[in-house]
Amino acid sequence: MREFCALYEQLDRSPGTNARVEALQAYFAAVDPADGAWALSLLLGKRRKRLLTGRRLREIALAASALPEWLFDDCHGQVGDSAETIALLLPQLALPEAELIERPLAEWMGERLPAIAALEVHAQAEAVLSTWAGLPPGQAFLFNKLLTGGLRVGVSTGLVTRALARLAGLEEAEIAQRLMGGLEPSADAFRALLAPLTEAGAVPASRPYPFFLASPLDPAQLEGWDPAHWRAEWKWDGIRGQLIRRAGTSFLWSRGEELVNESFPELVSLGEALPEGTVLDGEVIVWDAGEERPASFASLQRRLGRKSVGASLRRQCPMAFVAYDLLESGGVDQRTEPLQLRLARLEELQVAVDQGDHPERQRLRISAGLSLECWEELEVQRGRAREVGAEGLMLKRLDSPYRAGRRRGDWWKHKLEPLHLDAVLLYAQAGSGRRANLFTDYTFGLWSQPPGTTGFGDAANAGPGEPEPQLMTFAKAYSGLDDAEINELDRWIRRHTTERFGPVRAVEPLQVFELAFEGLQPSKRHKSGIAVRFPRISRWRRDKPAAEADCLAGALALMDSEREGSGSAR
DSSP states (O other): OOHHHHHHHHHHHHHHHHHHHHHHHHHHHHHHHHHHHHHHHHHHHHTOOOOOOOOOHHHHHHBOOOHHHHHHHHHHHHHHHHHHHHHHHHGOOOOOOOOOOOOOOHHHIIIIIHHHHHHHHHHHHHHHHHHHHSOOHHHHHHHHHHHHHHOOOOOOOHHHHHHHHHHHOOOHHHHHHHHHTTTOOSSSHHHHHHOOOOOOOOOOOOOOOOOOEEEEEEGGTTTTOOOOGGGEEEEOOOOOEEEEETTEEEEETTSSSSSSSTTTTTHHHGGSOOOEEEEEEEEEOOTTTSSSSSSOOHHHHTTTTOOOOHHHHHHSSSSEEEEEEEETTTTEEEEEEHHHHHHHHHHHHHHHHSSSTTGGGEEEEEEOEEOOSSHHHHHHHHHTTHHHHHEEEEETTTTTOOOOOOOOTTTTEEEEOOOEEEEEEEEEEESSSSOOOOOOEEEEEEEOOOOOOOOOOOOOGTTTTTTOOOOOEEEEEOSSSSSHHHHHHHHHHHEEEEETTTEEEEEETTOOEEESSSSSEOOOOSSSSSEEOOOOOEETTTTTTGGGOOBHHHHHHHHHHTTTTTTOOO
């Protein structure tokens, strides 16, 4: 594990892209293939299974030290990470005598760590303590992270793919394709990943293609482009997926490279209606066959992650696959063909499925194109997005191939402007990692009803028998402020704390922030009755007093208008 620990530290210290790629390439060139396979799984975030909780490691550390619990908690508050806190406190622990431990990464991951996790409580504590005693500090930190499943290296899949491609002398797209669907952590799988094209084995029937990702559109880019060379279509608010029919079996993959067959069995059944050797790219979405528009994303969330789906839930949340690209036909890769040709073949496929007798055939939909005579019509169509249940538009060049990853130039996304509400800061909690000493996690509230004009919470402005306006929790947000604003707000929070609830501080309800979000849905789990999708801070409203923040009725009206399809960002 020493080599992987050195790589981890090097990647952590190297901010430059080229330096990171070179470090990765050098590591994979020298490492044992079995260790390389496990390292690759960790770098790509595929192996984050929690074997022990951070709380359990904390218990073991406290039992072996003379540190009071409050001091450990204060140390954790400064560091922000249990694994790192314990690693830093190891000199304070009464550790047993132990020889230096030297084991390859594959042995740690495949044997040693699972064995420690399976021990009974007393033996487990002894094994953890003896391991801490035999590891240098850097490796002890890594050991803790691997046990708790919290290892995050901070390198993108693209950088890892680039390093492997340079090492193997292959195109990045080829490495990305071989990595799709996961990599078995074995020496043979690692060798096959880097094998020349002439030695590459057969592609597993279940393997998806790398997804082609769109980039945000700047409307200024449209100048000089001919609308006749582009296709606009709705950007549906579901989850991206690939529906595969190969070797007499159907597979449904999410963009996160998760096989989601169990959550959407009716779409897997739909795969049976497809010709052998077919791969579709599209959107997994809740859409009743008799409806003109799809259901909300909240309906889809009821299906996500389920291992079994009952008949009742299937009826309540009927699934559809909205296809917008054909990646494989008759077992032949279509990705290098122009989009216009792929779409024509996709329409032929739709006709063939519709003419069949498979009971799930109506679940296949084709994403229709939108006619654009001029670019001014693009904004007009985008304005209709909520009306049809979409979150914006896609713009695709008709002669474009289907690329791998985010490649600018051919596919663009033009999302709706987010919705906004002004909310009051109510609670704050410290962050983690490098922001462990700062309050960066915020909870915001809206008024239960509009407060009086002379000041918020003024009971004198309430009519006879009317309740005084109260602030009700509405949303949590963690992003949107720059470093200077975070530091300024942190100082304000410390000076204006009114109560403490463990790590959470209640503050005087004085600061107003404009929150941006993608949508609102009814929710029985939230006190406000509303669930907020992707909330973030868009600006600090220093110009607005808390009494002028929005009220819950405004949020409900916004939600109703959005559900009716006529809402818009204010």
